[in-house]
Amino acid sequence: MLKIEARGYESRFWRYASPVLALLLTGATSGLIFMAMGRPAGVTVYTFLIAPLLQQDGFEALAVKAAPLIMMGVGLSLAYRANVWNIGTDGQFTLGAICGGGIALAFPDAPAYLLFPAMVIAGTLGGMASGGLVAWLRIRFNANEILTSLMFAYITQYLLVYLVTGPWRDPQGFGFPQTALFSDTALAPRLIEDTNVHIGILLAPMIAIGLWFMLEKSLLGFQFRVLGQAPRAAKFAGFRENRLVWIAMLISGGLAGLAGLLEVSGTLGQLTTTLSPGYGFTAIIVAFLGRLNPLGVIPAGLLLALTYLGGDAAQINLGLPNAVTGIFQGILLFYLLGCDILLLNRFRWVPLKVV
Amino acid sequence: MNDTAPSGPLLKMTGMTKQYPGCLANDHVSLTVERNQIHALLGENGAGKSTLVKIIYGVVRPDEGEIIWDGQTVNIQNPGHAQRLGIGMVFQHFSLFEALTVQENIALGLGLAKERLGLRERIVRISNEYGLPLDPDRVVHDLSVGERQRIEIVRCLLQNPKLLIMDEPTSVLTPSEVRKLFVTLRRLAAEGCSILYISHKLEEVRALCSAATIMRLGKNVARVIPAEKTVKELAEIMINMDLHAPTPRPLAPVSAPSRLVLDKLTIRSPHHFGTDLKDISLSLKGGEILGIAGIAGNGQSELMDALSGEILAGKPENVVIDGVPAGHKGPHDRRRIHGCFVPEERNGHGAVTTMTLAENAFLSGFTRRALVRFGVIDTKKTSAFAETIIKAFDVRTTGPKAQARSLSGGNLQKFLVGREVLQEPAVLVINQPTWGVDAGAALAIHEAIMALAAGGAAVMIISQDLDEIFVLADRISVIAGGRVSEPVLTRDATVESIGRLMGGGSAPAASGEMAVA
Numbered sequence: 001m002l003k004i005e006a007r008g009y010e011s012r013f014w015r016y017a018s019p020v021l022a023l024l025l026t027g028a029t030s031g032l033i034f035m036a037m038g039r040p041a042g043v044t045v046y047t048f049l050i051a052p053l054l055q056q057d058g059f060e061a062l063a064v065k066a067a068p069l070i071m072m073g074v075g076l077s078l079a080y081r082a083n084v085w086n087i088g089t090d091g092q093f094t095l096g097a098i099c100g101g102g103i104a105l106a107f108p109d110a111p112a113y114l115l116f117p118a119m120v121i122a123g124t125l126g127g128m129a130s131g132g133l134v135a136w137l138r139i140r141f142n143a144n145e146i147l148t149s150l151m152f153a154y155i156t157q158y159l160l161v162y163l164v165t166g167p168w169r170d171p172q173g174f175g176f177p178q179t180a181l182f183s184d185t186a187l188a189p190r191l192i193e194d195t196n197v198h199i200g201i202l203l204a205p206m207i208a209i210g211l212w213f214m215l216e217k218s219l220l221g222f223q224f225r226v227l228g229q230a231p232r233a234a235k236f237a238g239f240r241e242n243r244l245v246w247i248a249m250l251i252s253g254g255l256a257g258l259a260g261l262l263e264v265s266g267t268l269g270q271l272t273t274t275l276s277p278g279y280g281f282t283a284i285i286v287a288f289l290g291r292l293n294p295l296g297v298i299p300a301g302l303l304l305a306l307t308y309l310g311g312d313a314a315q316i317n318l319g320l321p322n323a324v325t326g327i328f329q330g331i332l333l334f335y336l337l338g339c340d341i342l343l344l345n346r347f348r349w350v351p352l353k354v355v
Numbered sequence: 356m357n358d359t360a361p362s363g364p365l366l367k368m369t370g371m372t373k374q375y376p377g378c379l380a381n382d383h384v385s386l387t388v389e390r391n392q393i394h395a396l397l398g399e400n401g402a403g404k405s406t407l408v409k410i411i412y413g414v415v416r417p418d419e420g421e422i423i424w425d426g427q428t429v430n431i432q433n434p435g436h437a438q439r440l441g442i443g444m445v446f447q448h449f450s451l452f453e454a455l456t457v458q459e460n461i462a463l464g465l466g467l468a469k470e471r472l473g474l475r476e477r478i479v480r481i482s483n484e485y486g487l488p489l490d491p492d493r494v495v496h497d498l499s500v501g502e503r504q505r506i507e508i509v510r511c512l513l514q515n516p517k518l519l520i521m522d523e524p525t526s527v528l529t530p531s532e533v534r535k536l537f538v539t540l541r542r543l544a545a546e547g548c549s550i551l552y553i554s555h556k557l558e559e560v561r562a563l564c565s566a567a568t569i570m571r572l573g574k575n576v577a578r579v580i581p582a583e584k585t586v587k588e589l590a591e592i593m594i595n596m597d598l599h600a601p602t603p604r605p606l607a608p609v610s611a612p613s614r615l616v617l618d619k620l621t622i623r624s625p626h627h628f629g630t631d632l633k634d635i636s637l638s639l640k641g642g643e644i645l646g647i648a649g650i651a652g653n654g655q656s657e658l659m660d661a662l663s664g665e666i667l668a669g670k671p672e673n674v675v676i677d678g679v680p681a682g683h684k685g686p687h688d689r690r691r692i693h694g695c696f697v698p699e700e701r702n703g704h705g706a707v708t709t710m711t712l713a714e715n716a717f718l719s720g721f722t723r724r725a726l727v728r729f730g731v732i733d734t735k736k737t738s739a740f741a742e743t744i745i746k747a748f749d750v751r752t753t754g755p756k757a758q759a760r761s762l763s764g765g766n767l768q769k770f771l772v773g774r775e776v777l778q779e780p781a782v783l784v785i786n787q788p789t790w791g792v793d794a795g796a797a798l799a800i801h802e803a804i805m806a807l808a809a810g811g812a813a814v815m816i817i818s819q820d821l822d823e824i825f826v827l828a829d830r831i832s833v834i835a836g837g838r839v840s841e842p843v844l845t846r847d848a849t850v851e852s853i854g855r856l857m858g859g860g861s862a863p864a865a866s867g868e869m870a871v872a
Contacts, residue, residue, distance in 0.1 A: 009761070010709075217734075219727045226718065229710065230703040235665050236696070237718045238687030 003350045004341070014342040019289055021342075022335035023303075029331050039318055047317055048310035048328065058309075063201045064267055065308050068093070068259035068279050070204040070301035073286030074211050074294045075252030081215065081292050082224040083231070084248040088134065088149025089256040090280025091156035092127040096257025097264045098160055099126030101271045104186035104264075105168060105179055112185035119186060119261055127257015128250045130156065135249035139242045145249070153280065161273050168271065179271040188266035198266035200259070205298055207255065212294035224248065256280060277308065278326070285333045304329065363426055365390045365518060365549050366411070371420035373406050380406040381417070382573045388518065393540060393550045395560040395581060397593055398570035399765075399793035404553050407570070408520055411551070412444045413437040425517070443511030444520040449503050451495050453628055458491035461510050474513075481512050485539050496628050500650055501532040508539070512548075519543065520551045525559060526819065527651050530854035537563055555593070555794075557586040569593055590794055611640040614813035615694075615782045616675040620668055620682075622661050630654035630837045632661060637832065637839060639813035641781070644804065645842060646828030647817040650857050654837040655817050656699060659786040662815070663696040664689045677781045690722045695780035697771055699787040699817075701764065705771045708760035712752065715759050716741040716774055723778040740777075748773035748799060765796030772800050776807050783807060786817045801827060821850060833857055 030048070031041030052058055072089045079086045086092075100123030107115060130152055137143040161177070170180040188198035215221035227234040227244050234241060259279070264271060286304050290296030311325030366388040373381040381403045388394045398404045409415040411422075413431040422429050424440055431437050437444075451460050458478060462471050475491050482489040487505040495503060504524065511519055521540075525533045540550055540563065554560055560567060561581045569577045569592050577592050584592075615638070622632040632654050639645050649655060660666040661674065668674050668682030675681060676694045686696070696719075698704045706715045717737045721727050726737045741755035748769040752762055759767060768789070775783060788804065789797035804827060808814045817834070818824050824831055830842040833856035840856050 009758075218731050219721070220730065222714070222717065222732060225710075226707055230707040232700070232704040233707045233718060236663065236686060236698055236704055238664065238685045238690070240685070 001350060003348050004345050005348050007344055007346055010343050011346075014339075015291070018339040018342055019291065019300075019336060022289075022332065022339045025335045025339070026328070026332045029335075030328050033327065034320075037320070039320070044314065044318060044320075047313050049306060051317070052306060052309035052313050057195075060195055060197055061309055062302060062305050064196045064198075065305035066301045067198075067200040067204040068263050069283055069286050069304055070297055071200070071207055071255045071259040071262075072252075072280060072283035073290060073297040073301050074204075074208045075255035076283055076287040077290060077292040077294055077297055078211055078215055078224060079248040079252040080287060081228045082244055082248045083228045084245055084252075085146045086131065086134065086149050086249060086252045087146055087284060088130070088151075088153040088280070089252065089283050090276055090278065091149070091153030092130040092253040092256035093260035093263070093276050093280050094153075094156045094160050095130040096123035096127040096260035097271065097275050098156075098163065098260075099123055099257070100261030101179065101182070101264045102168075104182040105271075108180075108183040108186070110185060115183075115185045116188065116265070119265055120258065123261025124254045124258045127260065128254040130257070131249040131251075131253015132246070134253075135246045138245060160271070160275065164271050164273050170270075177273045181270045182265060186265055187269060188262055196267055198262065200262035200266050203258075203262075204301070208294045208298050211251075215294060220247070256283075282308075282329060285329055285336070288333065288336050304332075307332075364388060364423075365392075365425060366551075367423040368407075368411070369421050371407060371410060371422075372418050373410065373415060374418055375406075379573050381410070381420075383420075384570065384573070384575055386568050386575075388549050388551055389566070390549060391544050391547060392566060393544050393552055393564045395564035395567035396551060396553045396570065397555065397557075397560060397567050397589065399555065399593060402570040402593075403573040404570055405522070406573075408444070408522065408551070408553060411437065411518075412442060412520060438514050438516075441515065441517035442520065443514055443516035443518070445504065445507045445511060445522065445524060447522040447524075447526065449507055451503055451506060453496035454494065456492050456494050457489055457498075457506055460495060460506060461491075461513070464510050465513070477513060478509055481509050485512065485542060486535065487539060500527040500652060501529070501536075504528070504536075512543075516548055518549050518551060520553070522553045523555075524552075525554070525556060529650060529857045530821070530850055533559070557581075557589045557593075560589070561586065593794065611642055612678075613638045613675075614641045614677050615639040615784075615815065617662075618672055618675065620661060620673045622657055622666055622668065624654075624657050624837075625666065630657055632657050633837045635839045637842070639782070639815060641811045641813050642808055643830070644808050644814045644816065644828050646824035646831045646845070647815065647834050647839065648821055648824050648831055648853055648857060649817075649819065649834035651819055653835050655786060655819075655834060657837070658834065658839075659696070659698055659784065659817060662784045663694075663698065686719075687722060690719070690778075693723075693779075693781035695719070695723075695775040695778050695783050697775050697783075697785040697788070699790060701767050701771060702760070706759045706767060709758060711741075711756050711758055712745070712750075712762075712770060713738045713741040713755040715770070716744060716755070720774055720778055723780075744770055744773040744777055747777065748803070763793075765792040768792045769796050769799055772803055776803050779810075780807075780812055782813050782815075784815045784817070787820075788816055788818060789820065789823060797823075821853060824853075825850075 027045055031045050034044035035041045053062065072093065076086060076089060100119040103119045103122045104115065134145050134149045134152060137148045138145045164179060165177045168179045170178055188200060191197045191199065191202060215224060223234065223239040223244055226237060226239060227241060260275065264275060282304050286297055286300045289300035289303065307325055307328050311322065314320040314324050315322055364387045369385045371381050371384045384403065384407055386407065396404050406415060410417050413433045413436050422431065429440065458475055461478060462474055465471055478489065478491050487509055489502065489505050489509060504527065524536060528536065544550055552564055564581050567579050567581045568575060569579065571593065581589065617635050617637045620632055620635040624631050630653055657666065661668060664684055664686040671680035671682040673682040676689060676692050679692045681689050681692060702708050707718065717726055717732065720740055724740050726733050726740065738755045744750065745752060750770045751766050762770065772788065788800050804814055804816065816824065816827060825845060828845050831845055831848050831853060832842040833840045833853060835857060
């Protein structure tokens, strides 16, 4: 019979091989699902993962989608390493977009060198405020941050809907639920003329490298890691848990807010009722796929960005429903967490025998 | 228990082998327990005693080997099967629900409704018969540790076992409770229930057991009659080296300044069922070792946390380290004023087991060893510090990059004690310095503590091991029910006088014993 047996140590090989195995299993399983839906499996997986890159502007679109995922995934990997379970980045993303977008709408005539930095600051502060509130509730009332951060995500979404359909609605917008277009000075600087490749695409990997250094090399990062792995040892060392919870929520919230601001000022150019196609939740998968390592988050962010493009392609080319993206991502997270059993355990075939 | 006894040994195990990943826990071990025998299983931590016992109790399946129980070859499937065969076990750590009564706890352990019929009467009868006084209606969290152990024993005896396995039963008992337990065990053996007694307390084994199987590194090394050997000889067989006693040391001069002062320290325990500290006043001079004796769960961990700064005191003056009021300072700031600490639990408290030794050296050493530059970890210096500890304390490991969990208990404890001692503290507080540590490592730790005191530091050791306290301490206090007794000079103290103070906190135990007498 097949037996699961503890290794007694963490396998280095499976540390890196487990996400790859998860990816292969996800491909196989979604292939089966597509077959059940009456589509040829090979073609569908090809449409999902390869075709988007072969299109003109394929890589450009990928980078634009990946940037917010990487920014949020990096913040989350830091928080999760410290056992701070922020799952409301979607809300922090939205609040960042509202705050930064609000500045853009209020001062459309301000010069670019003032307006864009002010939006960046407002967006980041908005995300930090949303994350900080969650930290405060956990510390002050011992409220579980998994619940509070998720609930704030919904509250923020409704705040956005209220603003965009109410006071901030574009008077010349024929009643559509959207704000006026931002002025040109409010748009994120482009790296390449006439494309969507904005400054955030450069910023995201830089933030990942910076936070990797912080987490692995600095005293502050060490405190996060100890708090996550052995809270009592953190206490013994004199690391203050409350302070670390604050910092983790402010960083992950702030990065989500920044990602939200860059999304509206870099790609959308206005606020609408649907700013995020679930970026905040996808970022959770990104963080785990990247092994909660900020450097690993970069390829993980690119991959999950690809599933968004693939979902669009599957809708257009194969007539599959939009939910396919969510299904694909869900299967991936399932296998990711499942394959991690191989880190500390191994399977062994044991013939039945009498002792 | 009154079976017409067939001849031959009760339990005969041969060639027992169990391979864990990376560790051969039992390597062709044999064990024979005769009828009516109290048989000791001796060995250091990690010698493979627990694995062997888990095989007998059906918790672990062996890879090889034959078990003959009562003349029959058996293949013990699980603990339920072991119980049906007549094997009972009292674990070192009890599994009792604090909020339930004695009877409820015992009933929970019995599977079938019919087994619960007349339970109360049977509990009372067995506890009277074997000198194990128990009130079935008392709630467990009011009971002393000794009484809790009695529940576990009675629970086993209800099954009419032929073999009772006891894992380190005396580590939680006062000397007088130990004597009572021995009376019970001798009586059980005489009536036909053999006892397998696991311990590393050699005096006890000599007094109680008529045969001993000694294990080292997963193998049998000897089968002896304990009474025919001295404690020193037994210890030497156990660890395979010559033991020498730590060198004695002169007392601290009376004029030396006080380096650690506790003044009316009162702490509410942050834990459910924890022990509050009440009005503790103590003073330690430089060069002095103060031993705090006591039975587990009488406020030791609260005292440790209050000294290390994990729990803050009400007023700064409650804890004074080297002349600086520190009651409101956290662990980090107490290290700055030359206080160092070794908590009882190694895994996850004193050390992060999933981190490397270098990272663990950094954990509490970064302040005093200046291992941080501009907020960044100085990896070179950190690694060098870990290397120094490994060398100075003879820590058996592959180097600073080894994960803490890859070390044996004794080696990790040497590393943690070394980490604090090498920070040259003015005040060192250690909770259970050699808990679960082999004799060789214990000796090294004792010598390091003495050397540190000889260098002028004030050392407080909190320990449940009276032998250790008598060897190390200049003065002894006892912690019972969260209060600490007036220290007495070790040379004026006896095991009996300290033992009386240790039991002093638990009045219920005393009244229970009266009922029997």
